[in-house]
Amino acid sequence: METIGRDLREMQRTPLAPSHVAALRAAGTVETYPAGTFLARPGEPADRFLYVEDGEIEVVNAITGERHLPSTLGPTQFMGEIAFLDGGNWTMPMRAARETRVIAVPRAAMLKLMAEIPEMSDIVITVLSARRRRQLDAHDSTLVLIGEDEDREVRRIADFASRNRIPYASLPLGSPEADAAAASYSTPAGRPAVIFGRELIDAPTPDKVSRLLGCNRDLIDDEAFDVLIVGGGPAGVAAGVYAGAEGLRALVVEDIAIGGQAGTSSRIENYMGFPTGISGADLVWRGEVQAMKFGTRFAMPRRVAKLEVLAEGGFCATFDNGQRVRAGAVVVAAGVQYRRLPIDRLGEFEGAGVYYAATENEARYCRGSEAIVIGGGNSAGQAAMHLSRSAAHVRLLVRGGSLASSMSSYLSSRLEADPAVTIEYGAEVVALSGADTLEAVTIRSARDGQERVVESCAMFVMVGAAPNTGWLADMVALDDKGFILTGDRVGGGSPYATSHPGIFAVGDVRAGSVKRVASSVGEGSVVISAVWSFLNP
Helix, strand or coil, X not given: CEXXXXXXXXXXXXXXXXXXXXXXXXXXXXXXXXXXXXXXXCCCECCEEEEEEEEEEEEECCCCCCECCCCCECCCCEECCHHHHHCCECCCCEEEEEEEEEEEEEHHHHHHHHHHCHHHHXXXXXXXXXXXXXHHHHCCCCEEEECCCCCHHHHHHHHHHHHCCCCCEEECCCCHHHHHHHHHCCCCCCCCEEEECCEECCCCCHHHHHHHHCCCCXXXXXXXXXXXXXXXXXXXXXXXXHHHHCCCCEEEECXXXXXXXXXHCCCECCCCCCCCCECHHHHHHHHHHHHHHCXXXXXXXXXXXXXXXXXXXXXXXXXXXXXXXXXEEEEECCCEECCCCCCCCHHHHECCCEECCCCHHHHHHHXXXXXXXXXXXXXXXXXXXXXXXXXXXXXXXXXXXXXXXXXXXXXXXXXXXXXXEEEEECEEEEEEECCCCCCEEEEEECCCCCEEEEECCEEEECCCCEECCHHHCCCCCECCCCCECCHHHHCCCCCXXXXXXXXXXXXXXECXXXXXXXXXXXXXXXXXXXXXXXXXX
8 A cells, every 4th residue: 555655765875966965055054063963853943954964963862862763864865854844843853963064955945946956856855755654654753642542632642643644652551661751751650641852741732732843833913825725635735736836825724634534544445546545644645745845834723713705805714713814715625524423422432432533543442342333435434444454343334225325336345245344234323331431332223123232442433424614604605414505506607616706615515526535636626727817817
């Protein structure tokens, strides 16, 4: 299955060309650092690109202060993380192992060079992506979670990090490594904790972690953009790629995780160009990096609470934190969310046995147990296949009598042939039981009304689709289910134009759209031509 980047060992043997180095030297300055000098600390802005001419740079363990990796950066290599593209923060502490001379290029100047020299841009982006892949594969990061399996809030941070392809290290509560980390921050051993660099995060939330990583920077109040893209799923990220490529100043905001609902898909096999499949999170992450290369900015987790029309033209969006931005046009790519089932105690078990995604992170929680998956669409089918590799057994509950109309044939055939998966038609969950975490579910048969209790510590809900349009109030016309009407149905000049000039809708949130990743990407890319025409009449 495809992943987010190439092998780092291969990319370390691909140096920048002499002409690239000459361009760096012309745009930057030569700086020399004595041995022991820190060139980056976690949480500091990744605002410069450092090319090593002479010396050695090492990654440091934030807790012990010792060298963290056996390999170091030397002459012809460069220091950087993928966050550099979006103006995020450093995540790993790095220092000069001996006197080191570098060419330092400010971020803005480096991005300009990358836009002008695509061959250099390709090398830099591929290396940065490979470094992120290595961190993810090795679970190597200065974001350290203690007690992920026992504490719901820590698990919430793990889910946020996992879905956004943010590397983190997870230490079991009570392990020697966890106790040593706790001692370094003078916090009692045996307690769940979230640590970033040298900081113990009090009352951790995804927003706090995102701010430390630089993913949720404070924007200038009333900062102006050409286009505001609401939603970071396939449609929104594709719009971000094409907006940036066309020279539009674009901002993509996402309230949960870049990737949207597609990001919860563990394996997409019918997206063109990936014959061995790719996870939804990895696919959209690639698009995010591509959009950042073109200058598109991202902010998450951030939600648009209100959208207003300005008297002088354009729009003003107010976020859930009270900040505002202005935009000449708005692309709504807010997608849909799985419906919450009307089951008693459902809220109690959300994040503690009830999940709405089935990534590698959630799969860990049902290892060796029986997993319940509710739904009959492709997302539910992909979840069942993915979970069957870790759970003792997977029970797929489908309210209807067939999968033919809701699931791709290749997927339903594979499920039916898998001995680790049982499909139950005409079945629904009517009750949940357990103390602090889910322990069992009660399943009712629609055929005879019989109920039975099945022991399970993990239930995955992937049923229904509720559009995220409540924040739009009465600004655009919706159908009776809350999806946004576009095109000829509202007299729009573009298939993606809404009833309000300057507001466009793409992807799953649009009424009549085909609920597939490929179609969402297509709509997100095509809509930018209509946005351009609106902004440049």
